[in-house]
Amino acid sequence: MQIDESYSSFSGAEANKSQNATEENTDIDLDDSQNECECDCECPSQLSTGWKWNTKNTIRETIIVLIMATLMFVGVHATLQNSEVMSESMLPTLEVKERVLIYKLAYTFGHEPQRGDIIVFKPPAQYYDDKDFIKRVIGLPGEKVEVREENVYIHKPDGSVIMLDEPYLNAPPNYYYMSPTIPKDEYFVMGDNRINSLDSHTGWTVKKSDIVGRAWLSFWPIDRFAHSLNYNLPK
16 A cells, blocks of 8 residues: 555646646746747738838828829919911911910019010900910000001000110011000010011000910920010010
């Protein structure tokens, strides 16, 4: 009986040792598993977090680019207009099919059209035309314009008269015309090709509200790029 009891005691002690060893191994395994994410490798949870972060950044950057592109498009559209010359009325300054950038904000913020400016404007109602006109500003509000002996004379409100020197003309006018006083906020315009231009000498003026903008830059054809358009005439 003593032998049997000693065997039982021994077996119990061995069992306890085995259980303790198993628990220690389990602790070691748990510790090792906890330390696996502390190494340089990328565990699945880290990959998922990084993917979400990169996706958020990409979406945010895309939105910013789209907003900036939209603002630039709206800004350019509100500022500039591409116009094509469709007639010979502005020869030799502007040729048929020549393309010009129009500065649409030229006469905002208190700025007024100046004599010598080339402007694009809505056509007079009597012509039923959906295409813009392009001419040069000659007469200002309160003035009268006289065309005689192949020259243009400006009768100013103070009674003085000036003759315009216009080196840009294709040919001088071969007709006589005397305008009425130009109304407030309206302008007398003429083409540089005076003998072949449908302009204010036929009896109409341009309202400031109908002006689209001022010719700024010729960009096509390339051999006409950036040549002079506007001309400083005496005020």
